[in-house]
Amino acid sequence: MQPRRRRILFVDHTAVLGGGEIALLNLVRHLDRSRFDFSVLLCSDGPLVEKLREAGVQVQILPLAPSIVETRKGNLGFGTLFRLKDLLRMVVYILTLARFIRRNRYDLVHTNSLKADIIGGLAARLAGVRLVWHVRDRIDDDYLPRPVVVAFRTLCRLIPDHVIAVSHATLATIDPARRPAQHRCKSRRMHVVHDGIDGELFRAAPPALRNGVTRIGLVGRISPFKGQHIFLEAAAAIRARFPNARFQIIGGALFAEDDYEARIRDMAASPRLKHAVEFTGFRSDVPALISKLDILVHASTTREPFGQVLVEGMAAGKPVVATRGGGVPEIVQDGVTGLLVPMSDPHAMARAICHLLENPNLAADMGRQGQQRALSCFSVNFTAAGVERVYECFVFSTTLSQRCEGASWQIHVDLARQSPV
Numbered sequence: 001m002q003p004r005r006r007r008i009l010f011v012d013h014t015a016v017l018g019g020g021e022i023a024l025l026n027l028v029r030h031l032d033r034s035r036f037d038f039s040v041l042l043c044s045d046g047p048l049v050e051k052l053r054e055a056g057v058q059v060q061i062l063p064l065a066p067s068i069v070e071t072r073k074g075n076l077g078f079g080t081l082f083r084l085k086d087l088l089r090m091v092v093y094i095l096t097l098a099r100f101i102r103r104n105r106y107d108l109v110h111t112n113s114l115k116a117d118i119i120g121g122l123a124a125r126l127a128g129v130r131l132v133w134h135v136r137d138r139i140d141d142d143y144l145p146r147p148v149v150v151a152f153r154t155l156c157r158l159i160p161d162h163v164i165a166v167s168h169a170t171l172a173t174i175d176p177a178r179r180p181a182q183h184r185c186k187s188r189r190m191h192v193v194h195d196g197i198d199g200e201l202f203r204a205a206p207p208a209l210r211n212g213v214t215r216i217g218l219v220g221r222i223s224p225f226k227g228q229h230i231f232l233e234a235a236a237a238i239r240a241r242f243p244n245a246r247f248q249i250i251g252g253a254l255f256a257e258d259d260y261e262a263r264i265r266d267m268a269a270s271p272r273l274k275h276a277v278e279f280t281g282f283r284s285d286v287p288a289l290i291s292k293l294d295i296l297v298h299a300s301t302t303r304e305p306f307g308q309v310l311v312e313g314m315a316a317g318k319p320v321v322a323t324r325g326g327g328v329p330e331i332v333q334d335g336v337t338g339l340l341v342p343m344s345d346p347h348a349m350a351r352a353i354c355h356l357l358e359n360p361n362l363a364a365d366m367g368r369q370g371q372q373r374a375l376s377c378f379s380v381n382f383t384a385a386g387v388e389r390v391y392e393c394f395v396f397s398t399t400l401s402q403r404c405e406g407a408s409w410q411i412h413v414d415l416a417r418q419s420p421v
Contacts, residue, residue, distance in 0.1 A: 006396060007105060008038040011097075011120035012112040013069055015046025015061075016254055017282075018221065019308055020136045023166075023195045024048075024112045029055050030384035036391075041097070043119070044069050062097060065089045068115070090119065097123035108395060110134060114144075114152070121159045130395050133160040138305050138326060140173040162394050163190040164387065166306040167327030189394070193387055194330070195308050196380035201287045202315035203375065214357060217248035217293040219286060219309045223257050227299030227323070228264045233346035234299075234353065236272040242357055245276070250289050252282035290316045295356055295363070298322035301344045307331050311378045314338070314370035319363045321352045331378070337370035 012024060025048065028038060040052055043064035052059045068086050101109060101123060109124035110132045111117045117133045124131040137143060139152050156163060156174050165171035171192050216235070220226045228249055235247045249268075253261040268277035283289060290296060296313030303326030310331045313320050320338035322328050334340040339355070341348040356363040 003035075005033075005035055005037040006107045006391070008036055008108045008110055008391075009101060009104070009106045010038060010040045010110050010112055011042075011116045012040065012048075013043045013064065013115035013119065014113065015042045015044050015048040017047050017051070018254065019306075020113055021048045023136065023308065025051050025055065026195070026197065026380045027383060027387060028052070028057050030380050032384070032388060035388070041100075041120075043093075043116075060100075062093070062100065064093055064119070071115075094119055094123045094126065098126035101127035101129055108132065108391070112136070117152075117160075118155070121155075125159060131160045132162045132164060132390070132395060134164045134166075135170060135174060136166050136305055138170050138173045138303060140176075140303075142302055143173075161189070162390055164193050164390060165190065166193070166195050167330050168192050169303065169325075169327045169330065170305040191386075191390055191394075193383055193390070194378060195306055195311075196378045196383035197308065197311050197315060197374070198380055199315045199375040199378075202290065202312055203317075203371065214242060214245045214295075215248060215293045216245060216295045216297060216353060217250055217289070218297045218299055219250040219290065219312070220298075221251045221257075222249065222253040222261045222264065224260050225300060225302045226251075227301045227344070228260075229267060230301065230344060230346050230349065231297055231299040232264060232267045232273060232277065234297075234349040235277065236270070237347065237350035238353055238357075239272055239276060241354055245357070247273075247277045248280060248289070248293070249277065250280045250283060250286065286312065287316065290318065293318055295353060296320045297349070297353065298328065299349065300325075300328075302326075303343070304328060310338075311374050314367075314374035315378075317367040317371040319356055319366035320370065321349060321356070323349075333369075333373070337366055337373055 010024060010028065012021060014021065024040070028040065031038060039058035039060060041060045041062055042049065043062060044066070045061055049059050049061065065086060068090065097120065106129055108130045109120050111120040112134050114137055117135070121131055121133065133156065139149055141149055144152070153174060163174065165174065171190055174190065216238070218228060218231045222228055231247070231249070235245070238245050249264070265279065267273065268279070280289065290313055296310070296318045298307060298310055298320065300323050306327040307322065310320055310322055310328065314331070314337055320332055322332050322338060322340055323343040324340040325343055329340065332338045332340060339352040341352050356366075
């Protein structure tokens with residue numbers, strides 16, 4: 001008799017197409033539907049809903065108060081988390097979600113964001129079902145307010161049955177007393193599974209149309225921590241040496257960051273950059289846009305948990321220039337697939353980009369090696385297989401089989417086949 005498919009509920013607090021939500025979409029597209037019967041619950045409506053339904057995924061929307069959904073990570077704290085009115089709303093919401101989980105007889109709740117970890121996690125515990133937290137944020141003081149860091153690290157040991165982190169750098173912030181190597185080898189409750197991409201979307205993209213113009217682009221939502229201002233400062237220095245260089249900022253502002261967008265548009269209108277910078281806004285054809293770039297730039301001013309856009313650029317065969325920190329060194333091999341520079345240093349960024357422009361053979365070689373690494377190490381098929389292995393070996397197994405015992409600590413190594421940290 002064929003085993004019953006496990007029923008899984010993915011929970012995310014937002015339907016905005018941010019990095020975590022795109023990663024969730026990629027994951028559920030590639031999970032094995034012969035073994036898992038899954039659906040997604042969102043706390044608000046938005047573009048993710050249509051994308052999931054197009055992928056044949058059942059979506060439930062259980063609306064949560066916008067004052068809770070729209071609170072940004074940097075503004076979290078006990079003052080915002082425990083406002084009496086919002087606290088009462090959260091309690092009612094958690095009870096309602098717990099009833100929904102029990103009524104639909106889910107075997108597992110898999111949460112996909114910090115807010116979903118808390119809300120969905122407490123609901124799963126009340127419903128008496130297993131729980132996986134997928135941690136996509138660095139749990140550290142430079143990324144979150146200190147009270148949230150302390151609370152989340154404590155809850156991480158108490159609430160979920162298992163934790164999946166998107167990078168070793170992220171996992172190390174959950175339990176900073178352990179070295180990254182110890183996480184890889186000894187934790188039975190926490191594992192790294194890197195996010196992956198559908199490499200064919202990027203490898204099959206049309207070739208760049210250069211027409212004598214050098215195109216340098218940055219992909220990501222317009223936000224201070226994404227560093228568009230650093231990118232434009234570097235662009236001004238690059239233009240002094242390469243007047244044919246053109247720059248693209250691919251992405252739009254989310255989460256009420258219009259003031260920052262106005263600031264960088266003013267920078268782009270300065271005499272040194274006038275007519276050299278294009279703002280594409282939010283685009284759904286990112287692979288085609290990346291294919292037309294000569295260099296992809298990552299300019300984040302804080303250590304990011306991962307850096308999926310770097311994987312996308314490498315899959316398209318582009319050399320990358322990225323800020324060093326967080327999960328980025330797990331993706332980019334400095335001097336091999338791209339160049340790493342200090343954060344918030346536009347001069348170092350400009351020098352690295354100019355070095356690639358001055359050495360086109362080096363840039364092309366980095367692009368080739370980067371593409372090979374992206375396609376062989378960061379496929380979304382590997383991500384789905386890693387998540388499924390966590391389910392089988394650690395969530396649904398009452399005892400660890402010899403196969404899981406021997407293979408479980410190698411989840412990341414088997415899937416990504418590299419040990420950058």
